[in-house]
Amino acid sequence: MGMLVLALGLVLIVEGLAYALAPSLVERLLEILRSLPLAARRQTGLLSMVLGLILVWCAYQIGF
Template sequence: MIETAFLALGLVLIVEGLAYALAPSLVETLLAALRELPEPARRTLGLLAIVSGLAFVWLANVLAG
């Protein structure tokens, strides 16, 4: 179980690192756009990201059998 948690954390860090390494100006543009969104919209985006992540974890678990 802890191996899976470390794997997930590592994959998240790789994806985040790729975004900053390959397109740092795009990240700054995205952060500026997020600052302009009202707080409820940012909260909704965060909740949608959580739900999507849970769906992917569930799907991976189902496919792993």
């Protein structure tokens, strides 16, 4: 459970940094995402999930 809280905290830190340091970039990214078809957004989300899972697995394998 502690590892899950740690991971969530790290995600929130990275998300917060993006909004704090480059809010206009975030707005442009959201506009681009709105213009993509739903299937492309779904594929991007699934790809992100798989990449995250791979990173978590790698961190677990090296002992984090």
